[in-house]
Structures are given as structure tokens and as C-alpha cells.
Amino acid sequence: MIKRPAGGTSARGGNNRPAVNRPMVATNRRPSAVNVREFVRSVYLELRRVTWPSNEEWISATILTIALVIGIGLFTFTVDWLFGQLFQLIHPV
Numbered sequence: 001m002i003k004r005p006a007g008g009t010s011a012r013g014g015n016n017r018p019a020v021n022r023p024m025v026a027t028n029r030r031p032s033a034v035n036v037r038e039f040v041r042s043v044y045l046e047l048r049r050v051t052w053p054s055n056e057e058w059i060s061a062t063i064l065t066i067a068l069v070i071g072i073g074l075f076t077f078t079v080d081w082l083f084g085q086l087f088q089l090i091h092p093v
Helices: 033-048 055-090
Strands: none
Touching: none
């Protein structure tokens, strides 16, 4: 059993009071048009600050991705086939 220090404080110096559980109140308020407009504006400004890759970078990343997918697929196929052959040697059907 964990013993807590007397006096209502925790070992870290804070209060041991339990958190107040307040029920969540459903509101039917819609976000105001000002908030939506400000959000869209901030997203637009953030996207302008992004450093987008060049066409050469896009092409090389795409080729690398396709090559890795094919390579991992061939590796998985080979390992699966080898395990199938091994299990067939151990336990013929």
C-alpha cells in the first residue's frame, strides 16, 4: 500500500485533491464564420511557407518507392516460398 504524506500535499508538493468531474455539456453553437475564415487563412499562410520538392525530387522519390515496394514484395514472396518448402519437407501433405 502506498502511504501518502499527511497534510493534504503530495510528495511532489502539490495538492492531493481529486480532479473535479464536470459533466460535458452539449452545445448547439456553430463555429462562427470569423473563426472558420481565420482558420482557412492560417492554413493558407502555413502552406505558403512549405518548401515543396522539385519535379526531380518527386520523380526520384516515386521511383524509389516503387522499387522498394517491388523489392519487399519479392523478399516476402521468397521467404514465404522457402518456409512453404521447409514445412512441406517436415510435414508432407
